[in-house]
Amino acid sequence: MITAAAPPAWNIFKQIFAEHWDGFTRVHPRYHTSYYAGLVDKMLGCGDPNQMGYIDYRCLRCGEGTHRVAMSCKSSLCLRCAKVYVDNWVSQVSHMLHEGIIYRHIVLTMPALLRTTFYQHTRALLSPFMRCGVRCLDDCFSRVSGHPLKGGYIMVIQTHGRNGQYNPHLHVLATSGGWDPAAQQWCHLDYLPYPLLRKKWQWHLLTMLRQTVKSKESQRLVDTCYTRYREGFVTNVQKGDVPARYQSLARYLAKYVVSPPIALRRIDRYDGHRVTYHYRSHKSERVEQETVEVYTFIGRMVQHVFPKGFQRIRYYGVQATKTFTRLKGVIQAALAKVNGLIKGAIKIVAPLTYRQRYQQSTGRDPIRCPHCQAEMGVWKIWHPQYGVIYDELKAIKGGKYASQEPRAAPTGSAGRTLRLAAGGVPLSLPGLR
């Protein structure tokens, strides 16, 4: 994966980590691990062709035009790669949405007094947290309909609020109703009663917490939560016809879910010790500015990095791939009776290629030769670990085209993979798409 040109704030962000990461890990040994060190290293090298590797393009018609693209780091800490991450995320989720199915966007939160405990036991709690969201919604659906139902859920965990502080919550795209295994039919539910959802969520979350963190302190917290929040916990069902006319439900959801804790464009100032950034506050609906010590800033970025290999997006119930293929027809037929089939409700979004992203941000096609307008071809690929893994000049000298027609510009075939006989290193070339 490859990124386009970096915005100016990128240098500030890198400088902050370059100057203070070591000091930060001394104060916060939790982050003094090779995993985090690797993420920071990769992020600091992001966009530098000599550290990350690169692809050179060259005009194969006139020989004049060249373009070098540095590989990106894909580190979850990297704000430069955040846009690519969002695009890929949208593409992944949108492939899991099904036409003719009605989804609701539900947010499940936890009160502030539970957040510290959650942070201290992140590893143990993250997955059970997602699963208890599923149990809660199945429970609500079953209660409302009067018999056991299994809904379908696309569950995404997010750990930060708008100002980058720790605030773990779940975003759920839930089917409007569920599968009744006993009756072998789809049961559509038009709405979820709020009070029920709030209380059920409170019960499921606290029960999970009590079972997972067995300390005295956590048990005491659970009790406090029951007495202090008699109406249950905050849940939020986006009102209105969310999916029906949504061009892209996934892009809509991405807006809420996959933004980085503090986006690059929000960083205003850094004086070596303190960082100033702004954000739009939920409470005041105004733009608020905040100045924090540099360690606090770094902390706000890294506390949202998930453990290695952790899956942030998960599919549950009828939304799990295998089940869905089996039930999709039945569900669509049932919903068509209720609402009329919603045609084109879900748009499948293909991930943007490097070329499209570059074009979007600069208005210029990076692969078109500025001299003769031909489409440039891959000339050389260099990887820091494997060295030169593709060399067009060598190939030409070696007689690559000796018995062929003169080479035309690369065609627009969908993503090619170069697999070189010698090294056998497969490398996807999104730039060529």
Ligand SMILES: [Zn+2]
């Ligand atoms: Zn990066």
Ligand SMILES: [Zn+2]
């Ligand atoms: Zn040219």
